[in-house]
Amino acid sequence: MTDDRADDPYLIISSDTHAGLPTAEYRPYLDPAYREAFDGFLAKQEAMAEARRKFGLENEEFAEEWFGEHEEELRAGWDASRRDRELDADGVVGEVIFPDADAVAAGTQAPFGAGLGMIGSDYDPELALAGARAHNRWLAELCRESPERRRGVIVAPIVGDVAGAVAEIRRAHADGLRGGVMIPSIWGHGQAPYHDACYDPVWATCAELGLPVHTHVGAAPRDELGAHLGLYITEVTWWSARPLWFLIWTGVFERHPDLRFGVTEAGVWWAGNLLWQMDVAFDREHGTRKLASFGEHMRMRPSEYFDRNCFLGMSTPKRRELSHRYEVGVGNLLWGNDFPHPEGTWPHTREWLVHAFSDIPVDETRAMLGLSAAANYGFDVARLRPHAERIGPRPSDLGQDKADTSVWDRARETGRHWLTGPDVPAVVGAARKEGAARKEGAARKEGAARKEGAARKEGTR
Template sequence: MSDVRSDPYLIVSSDCHAGLPTEQYRPYLESRFHRDFDDFLAGQGRRREEMTRLGVRNEAFADTWFKDNEEGLRGGWDSAQRLRELDGDGVAAEVVFPDADAVDSRTAAPFGVGLGLSGDQDPELGMAGAQAHNRWLAEFVGGHADNAARHCGVALLPITAEPAKVVAEIHRARESGLGALMIPSMWVDKKPYHDRRYDPVWAAAAETGMPVVTHSGAAPRHEYGDHLGIYVSEVTWWPARPLWFLLWSGVFERHPGLKFGVAESGCWWLPNQLWFMDRLYLGAHGGKKLSPFAELKRPPSEYLDRQIFICATNTKRRELAQRYEIGVDNILWGSDFPHPEGTWPATRAWLAKTFHDIPVAETRRILGLAAADVFGFDTEKLAPIARRIGPSPAELGQCEDQSAVEASWARSREVGRHWLTEHDFPVLGASS
């Protein structure tokens, strides 16, 4: 019989990053765009200087970061080094987003369509840059058959382009071996995501089984000036915003096979948002003057449990304390490798500090099994890797007496979504 404290965790990071040094994308870009690409490359130095002037880039930090992590950072595009870094962190598999370099943008996809993917890009150049990255990524994640099971590549999808071209890119990306789709967090001056023009895109994503994800990065930076506190205060709001556009417009009802996630934006905002949306749908007094929500057939929380997930990178203790409101299976942990705001290269220590008092069964879901379900990882193929590299519950300092751990969380689990269970809100002096 296995020991609950010795069986290693099968860890899947729902948020990692990879990308070529930008100039090396040229062979993956159609030749008719090479002149535009040269212009884009020529402006990189100017963009870096502007980032430094605004305070977005800290030159002293950048110098230290690249010096101290030179070898590991090569894992952003070197597959052999990448596997060494994943092994060191105890990560058996990963979901791979663009832009390995989040400090100097030296691995930006052509024409800025990586984490800065937005609705204001030139439609033709945006699609060309996305396809260049997608071609390289398909090679990168599938280049070594023995390790292909460890990676799910996320295709860049400029969804505000002409719908037929967007649908074609979904199928091309799927056939190339990529497993998910990243859409812009911001549509800027294009049609918002409640518009029916996107229905063929949602249908194609559901048909191919490719989860659709937004990711933190894009924001109206021109509005902030050098006031970085403003930027940081709302940068995670933009990728979350499409969620309620899709939900209230009935996208999840019309496309029940569609999976949608929000990455690297935390999940601290979700409990209150979910409470508010459920109460609105269920007839809260403040919503009675509004038109009926005819597009929805069930409360928002039911769509969340059926189709929505949160890639909660670098998940915080506060967020784990809210997991019964969010839903344990809706929280997908991520390391953010190789970005400095993530847990790499000290993931094992970070996990011990964060999950030491979380029940083992729930930890297994949050750290890997939930992500394996969403992104279609083969856990049987990953199991030998997990046994070789995965940290055990004992290594995370988790108590051998799991019955006591479960009992310590019993009241929170019982209350759950207090607005549905009709329990008192578990905060002193407050009520539901």
């Protein structure tokens, strides 16, 4: 028997798009008290743009070609009706919207740098929060156009003003933004790292409201890297991903089990090796047995927290990255077209999908292209179906009706090889027993200490 619905169109949701006003046009959305400071910010932005041109950090030939070829379409960065047309052409029915539509000339930055590169040497928590409020106010207006298709990401500069950021998260959520929260990838020198309990109100608020927390690629310590763009390209993914292991190893996901955390547009190539490295360390393989205290804040393996609490917004994934999907977890991977950035797949997404997914099993493709994002961000699938019927590519359009998917059978059966190999059960079993014994011993010591403390208190009465 054949499945008559096997060639139903894909419901495609981009977990990574960008929108933003031309920077000067944010003025009406700013609190009046910050508009004078905004004039200084605009002047500084123009000086920085000139410096990029002077020192050859911007490919002027590419910029001229890009804006010349796509001038009208790039208005979709802030024009809702134009945006819908561009998404339709890409076959995308829903989107998760991050800031900074212009990734070439930085012409749509949120005020005071409250965007993808949020933390810099001149970071001011008060100004960053003012800029974030302005962007969030405007974005809520954009999302009221075709609301079933949009999930706007709340920009929240939590470093330096946790209470102010929590208040803005609640305000923006009440204003209709449902795409989660973007926090700075870097907390900067002298600031508390993200495992610090001072951020617990942020995590608790986001878990309560059902808002995933994100970092997004973009920020890096520019003062250290200077004009060496190779250093930036090499390190920027690491800085974006770094908060993930801070939250896993330090008990944040134990304290906040309903918190969802994602790393967006930082690739997938590193994730399988990271999970392998963390799991074998946690299971006390040879290299970590010498450490006296290890994983004391955790009840599960790192990969188990990753599966329960984390996801990757894998914008424009390469074939090599998709080949790692069984180690990372198919359900943990959310596709994105990075619209309207030139490094993304727009405006040639349909061709990219054929290249990337032509031999990927259809059920896995459906999950990665949209269904996992729908569940993660609360899209109403029933409301998106008519859009998918109208514009969505079908498996046959990707060549999947003729594909031999058996090439993936062994990788799928193996999954995370460090947990499924022939010698794993004995090694892991021994490590688990050792870990359980340590925890039991620690619990006994803690219980004895409590009894002793109680006895001392009783004796002083």
